[in-house]
Amino acid sequence: MRIAVIGAGAVGGTIAALLDRGGHDVEVTARGDNLEAIRANGLALSGAWGDHVARVEANERLTRAPQLAVVATKALDAASALRDNAEWLRGIPVVVVQNGLHAVTTARRVLRHSDIVGGLALFAASYLSPAVVAVTTDGSTCLGNERNGLEVRYAADVLGAVMPVTTTLNFAGAQWSKLIVNQINALPAITGLSAQDTIADRSLRRVLTRSMREAVRVGIASDIRFAKLQGLSNGALRLFGALPLWIGQVLPLVMKWRMGSTPNPGSTLQSIRRGQKTEIDYLNGAIADAALAAGTSAPVNAALVALVHEVEGTGVFLTPEQVVARIPAG
Numbered sequence: 001m002r003i004a005v006i007g008a009g010a011v012g013g014t015i016a017a018l019l020d021r022g023g024h025d026v027e028v029t030a031r032g033d034n035l036e037a038i039r040a041n042g043l044a045l046s047g048a049w050g051d052h053v054a055r056v057e058a059n060e061r062l063t064r065a066p067q068l069a070v071v072a073t074k075a076l077d078a079a080s081a082l083r084d085n086a087e088w089l090r091g092i093p094v095v096v097v098q099n100g101l102h103a104v105t106t107a108r109r110v111l112r113h114s115d116i117v118g119g120l121a122l123f124a125a126s127y128l129s130p131a132v133v134a135v136t137t138d139g140s141t142c143l144g145n146e147r148n149g150l151e152v153r154y155a156a157d158v159l160g161a162v163m164p165v166t167t168t169l170n171f172a173g174a175q176w177s178k179l180i181v182n183q184i185n186a187l188p189a190i191t192g193l194s195a196q197d198t199i200a201d202r203s204l205r206r207v208l209t210r211s212m213r214e215a216v217r218v219g220i221a222s223d224i225r226f227a228k229l230q231g232l233s234n235g236a237l238r239l240f241g242a243l244p245l246w247i248g249q250v251l252p253l254v255m256k257w258r259m260g261s262t263p264n265p266g267s268t269l270q271s272i273r274r275g276q277k278t279e280i281d282y283l284n285g286a287i288a289d290a291a292l293a294a295g296t297s298a299p300v301n302a303a304l305v306a307l308v309h310e311v312e313g314t315g316v317f318l319t320p321e322q323v324v325a326r327i328p329a330g
């Protein structure tokens, strides 16, 4: 099948390589050094799902009509990447694999005549250098949209043949559950530590637990029913939001255990390391926005957004002590 992957970074590069290994005719879009390296050497995948070099067609924009498209840019690049390729995406199912709350709505706004499927990657991948990606933690990709139509089934059948895929009837709730997990992204981006080392640090783990609890409480204030995802559930998250902080710290420890021992920088620190703007406004920033809309506040999440933007600007990581001093007291 002809499949397009727009944004061949950590997640898109992994999915493109798996589709190529599964015998599909894959065209990827990429930019700069990444595009040159994919054209010259192919896309090299390693890690939890084995090694494969995918000799895929690579261009800055699509050059032909696919039968299915996967969009895997960061949230801040999604609208422009979709606009650039809109002529080829008309009338086909488009899967947007993206953290945050806006993947489906943004894609629908740009592509009015395509069937949009949301995707949440529950695996972890690193974009190590141009055209080189590695899966650091195994995991499925959860697909859905609010109507759970035929396009979800179609995308799940095609992608599910080459990688682990699940579907959900509560995609909005799944986005929120994933957003709680993505509270882990900010602290590595601020300190330069891996997600596992962040959680291992007692003072950072406390900050993470506070931001996760705050995010859960904002979700509850926004009338969200959290979906089952990565061992989390609506009941478990609501309980986590209510438990004393010291007990709540068990949840980040479980997340650390699930991530395994291969250091996971998280996708936000990877952007910082490449000197790029991060999607933090769509992660902790989405919590701060939702808090405002629900008539409450999210001071820990707002402070984390500000610190990530500071590191984006200075390129200088903060020590755990500096981070703790900059987070409002609980």
Ligand SMILES: NC(=O)C1=CN([C@@H]2O[C@H](COP(=O)(O)OP(=O)(O)OC[C@H]3O[C@@H](n4cnc5c(N)ncnc54)[C@H](OP(=O)(O)O)[C@@H]3O)[C@@H](O)[C@H]2O)C=CC1
Pocket: 006, 007, 008, 009, 010, 011, 012, 029, 030, 031, 032, 034, 060, 072, 073, 074, 075, 077, 080, 081, 084, 097, 098, 099, 100, 120, 121, 122, 123, 124, 125, 126, 127, 266, 267, 270, 271, 276, 279
């Ligand atoms: N990495 C991970 O482990 C996980 C990531 N996610 C989520 O998946 C999404 C993708 O993340 P990730 O793969 O890490 O991000 P990456 O930054 O590694 O990859 C995105 C790629 O898209 C490219 N891109 C952006 N705009 C365009 C465009 N207009 N045309 C062509 N290429 C473009 C970028 O190019 P350039 O480098 O030139 O900007 C980059 O190579 C994010 O929402 C992230 O939060 C979810 C779970 C796990």
Ligand SMILES: CC(C)(CO)C(=O)C(=O)O
Pocket: 099, 121, 123, 124, 125, 181, 182, 184, 185, 195, 264, 265, 266, 267, 268
């Ligand atoms: C959960 C996590 C941290 C996995 O890498 C992620 O979603 C990300 O990196 O954006």
